[in-house]
Amino acid sequence: MSTDAGARHRDHAEALRAAVAGDTGVTETSLRTAVSARAAGGPPTNGPYDTLARQIGEASYQVTDAEVEAVRQAVGSDKAAFEIVMSACIGAGLTRWDAAARAIEEATDAPA
C-alpha cells in the first residue's frame, strides 16, 4: 500500500503481530502464535486451545464459560488465559487486515 495512511496502519499492524510473538508474555510464544494462526483459519492446535481459538475466529459470540475455563485450567492463570484469548482475537483481526490491504493495493483508480 503506497499511501501515508497505508504505511501508518501497516506499521501498527506489524507491531501488533510482533507483540503477539514477542517475549513479554507469560505463555510460550509458540502457543500464542499457533492460537493466533488457528483463529485466522489456520491448522488445528491442541485440545482446549484449539476449541477456543476456532470459536473466537468463527463465532466469538458463541464462546462459552466452559471453553474459557478449560484454557484457564490448562495454562494455570487468568493472565495466561488472557494472552491466549488476545492472541486468537488478534489473529482473526490481522488476517482481515491482510485481506483488505491486498484488495486495496490491487484495486485501480479506474471505474469498476
Place this chain on the structure above:
Amino acid sequence: MRLPEIERGDSLRSRALIRIISMALGARLPDAARVAFYHKDFVGPVLGAWTQDAMRGPSEWSVAERELMAAMVAKWNSCPFCVGAHRAIAVRGMDNAVADACLTDYHTAPISEGLRATLAVLETMTLHPDQLKAAQAQAAIAAGATRQQLTDAAAVAALFNIITRYANALDFAIPTDAEFEKAAAMMLKRGYA
C-alpha cells in the same frame, strides 16, 4: 467477565484507577477499559496506540463515521457491548436516525455512496475475508471513497474484528443506555490510548 482478575485489576495502580474512574464517571467502569488496564506488558499498549490512531488520528472520515464503522463491525460480529458503546459515541457527531438506519440496513440508509460502498467492503472483510477482492475495493473508489479512506476504514474494521472478539469471548457486562452515554462522553474526551 470470564476472567475475574481483569475485572478486579492486576496491580494496586490498576485497582485504584478502576475505582477512581468509576467514581468520576458515576458508573461502573466498562469492561473494555478494564482490559486496557490489564497485563500492560503484553499487547495492550500496541493495540491501544493503533486504535487511538485509527479512531482519532488524521483521516478523511469524521470521528462519528469511524465510530459508526466500529458499531457496524460489532453488529456483524454479534457483539452487543461494542454496538452500544460505539453507537453512543457516533451519535454525538451524527444524527441518531442516520446511525440507526445504518445499523438497521446500511444499503438503504441516508448516507453517501462512498460510505455505503466502503461499508460493503468492511462487511465482506468481516464476514467473508477470503472473498474480498480488488473489484470490491475498486467499486468503493468508483462510488467516491478515496484509497486513503478505504485504508483508514479497513484499519478501523481490523481493530474491531479484534475488539469485538475479546468483548464476546470475555463476556463483557452490558452497560445500561445511561452508562453507555456517560462512557461515550469519556471516550470522546480521553480517546483509546
